[in-house]
Amino acid sequence: MDESRRNFLKCSTVGVAGLGLAVPVATAIGKALTTETLPGHLSAKRWALVVDIAKCQSPDVQHACVEACHQIHNVPNIEDKHHEVKWIWKQTYTEAFPDQVHEYTEDRLKDAPVLVLCNHCERPPCVRVCPTQATFKRADGIVMMDMHRCIGCRYCIAACPYGARSFNWKDPVPHIKNVHANFPTRCKGVVEKCNLCAERLAQGLAPACVEAANRVAGPDAMVFGDLGQPDSNVARALRTRHTIRRKPSLGTAPHVFYVV
Amino acid sequence: MLEKALEGSRRYWIWIGFLLAIIGAGVIAYLLQMRDGLAVTG
Numbered sequence: 001m002d003e004s005r006r007n008f009l010k011c012s013t014v015g016v017a018g019l020g021l022a023v024p025v026a027t028a029i030g031k032a033l034t035t036e037t038l039p040g041h042l043s044a045k046r047w048a049l050v051v052d053i054a055k056c057q058s059p060d061v062q063h064a065c066v067e068a069c070h071q072i073h074n075v076p077n078i079e080d081k082h083h084e085v086k087w088i089w090k091q092t093y094t095e096a097f098p099d100q101v102h103e104y105t106e107d108r109l110k111d112a113p114v115l116v117l118c119n120h121c122e123r124p125p126c127v128r129v130c131p132t133q134a135t136f137k138r139a140d141g142i143v144m145m146d147m148h149r150c151i152g153c154r155y156c157i158a159a160c161p162y163g164a165r166s167f168n169w170k171d172p173v174p175h176i177k178n179v180h181a182n183f184p185t186r187c188k189g190v191v192e193k194c195n196l197c198a199e200r201l202a203q204g205l206a207p208a209c210v211e212a213a214n215r216v217a218g219p220d221a222m223v224f225g226d227l228g229q230p231d232s233n234v235a236r237a238l239r240t241r242h243t244i245r246r247k248p249s250l251g252t253a254p255h256v257f258y259v260v
Numbered sequence: 261m262l263e264k265a266l267e268g269s270r271r272y273w274i275w276i277g278f279l280l281a282i283i284g285a286g287v288i289a290y291l292l293q294m295r296d297g298l299a300v301t302g
Contacts, residue, residue, distance in 0.1 A: 169299035170296055171297060
């Protein structure tokens with residue numbers, strides 16, 4: 001009796017001491033792992049992107065953007081349209097902006113190819129329907145995915161009115177030409193989408209599509225920046241130019257804007 | 261109970277064989293989908 005009580009007391013003392021030590025250690029690790037502390041990272045109150053439809057219309061520019069994005073993010077190139085995975089792609093103006101066209105819309109626009117991607121909505125329906133919170137909206141507006149939490153239910157695909165999400169119907173790795181070591185590949189059975197190059201922002205770089213578009217099409221083909229700062233490029237572009245959003249009537253408040 | 265299932269006419273065993281074949285096909289389809297993902301069914 002005495003022996004077991006003695007043991008019990010010993011064990012509980014060690015346990016309480018261990019717990020007291022574990023809490024500060026865990027807090028310290030948590031702090032060290034937060035991306036906010038990385039030097040040189042880009043941060044914003046609200047990220048936004050302005051795409052100039054005319055400047056980003058040529059196949060060269062569009063190809064450069066899609067390639068740049070898909071290469072660094074290990075997006076597989078699958079021929080079969082039913083299984084394809086895409087983060088940024090082109091659609092005709094009519095497909096991208098169905099509520100902007102009418103039967104007399106100018107020819108220049110009607111069939112113009114437009115670069116489309118996740119809109120990083122202010123009120124993202126994909127986030128609302130996700131049963132595991134695998135997809136979430138960051139404080140700076142980026143709608144992101146945690147692939148490890150995704151159970152592949154595809155509710156988000158059904159919810160997204162922009163078709164910005166792709167499901168990995170099969171193992172994507174064999175369909176990646178050169179696996180980029182700095183970004184994780186995905187497995188079959190998870191949904192994926194544009195992450196607005198969150199990993200590049202953390203290193204102080206602009207998104208890959210923005211860099212590619214401005215390299216090939218010239219400056220301001222795409223303008224990226226913080227909408228929370230009134231003097232930022234993107235805020236100025238929105239103030240001074242006429243821009244439209246995709247399917248505004250749905251109330252998702254996209255933060256990818258288009259200069260017509 | 262089980263011994264009643266283990267005896268029967270020829271017709272009975274043909275029927276059992278047929279059912280087992282369907283079960284087998286299902287198992288193979290399951291394993292295929294396990295390996296190749298949902299691309300199997302689309």
